[in-house]
Amino acid sequence: MVLAKEILNPEGMVLCGAGTALTPALIERLIGMDIVDVTVEGHPVILEGEKTLQEELHEIDVRFQRVEDIAPLMYLKKRIQAKLAAARNTEAAAK
Amino acid sequence: MDEQKRAQFKKVLREIKNLPTLPGIVAKLGKMAEDPDTTTEQMGRVISKDHILASKLLKLVNSAFYGFPQRISSLNSAIILLGFNVIKSLIISASIFEVMEAQDVELWEHSLGCAVVCNVLARHLGVKDPEEISTAGLIHDIGKVAIKMELPREYEKITELSQEKKISRLEAEREILGLDHSEVGSWLAKSWNLPNKLVEPIACHHDPHLAKEEQQASAIVHFANIMIRGLGYGHAGDIWVPPLNNKAWKLLALAPADIDPLLREVEEKLWDVKGFSLDIQTGQEGAA
Structure with a gap:
């Protein structure tokens, strides 16, 4: 998955730029920084109950x-x- | 429609008892904004006396909802950067936010979405103080909240009639009450002494050709309401996209090539505001 939008910390500083590929290591680090949501390109995850x-x-x-x-x-x-x-x-x- | 009944509903809705009044600070700031001798510091002092309001104001200023490019960390810099009128409309938004959010989450989402589209459209059209148009979008359906709170039985009847006859909520309101939420919303906005830039778009968001002074703001809120319904974001009482007023469409002068970039920007901003709440207890700024 590739980031569609940059990730900012609460102070507004860019942590990760758009276009960055999300690796397992990076995801772990983001979780450690309390980042709870990110915007990725396309529609890679089908959520439960999502319409066709x-x-x-x-x-x-x-x-x-x-x-x-x-x-x-x-x-x-x-x-x-x-x-x-x-x-x-x-x-x-x-x- | 029985004239007597209409007058009765009108009386109940005009005397609105259940909706909270806007904090006195809004009227005070309004007077201060009109006085050319008012300084930024004086205004900042008045706002900062209300700590909760001040925190909410900064949270709102820094949210994707208004989309200012840089982070604004103090009240004084917010006032200098945004100007008195914008600050006033932000305080109105912060106050009305809670009332609407508590009443009807889906209508709230529709209103928040409409405000986002208003902001994108106003910036695209180069309108001065797009934040005021966002505020108009945020509260354009406040009349629905008033009907729900003051006339709960009739509110249910309107819902039933709209579903039974498959007519829009607006038509059902007119049939049951002899008036509609845009008229009710405009009384409410006037009773709060809101500026005409907010009153007219609320009053005319379904009939923007009736706007006398704020034609552009009314046209923006009119089309923003259509766009957000088309996107299916939130729920405004019925599922149908309302008709487009020709005069408003001409005034907006949007070209087909504008639609894709506008949609893209709206969708991005809608993601950013998802789950936005002014509850400062749970927000990051709550600790500040």
């Missing part, structure tokens, strides 16, 4: 179903769905 891509795309369709005649909102929907699919495909490619 198809389910999420369908939910987006439902949310936008009453504004189908409004072109800018249909474009917004298309981009939200494309972003979601791209993130999930990165995950599939990583496997």
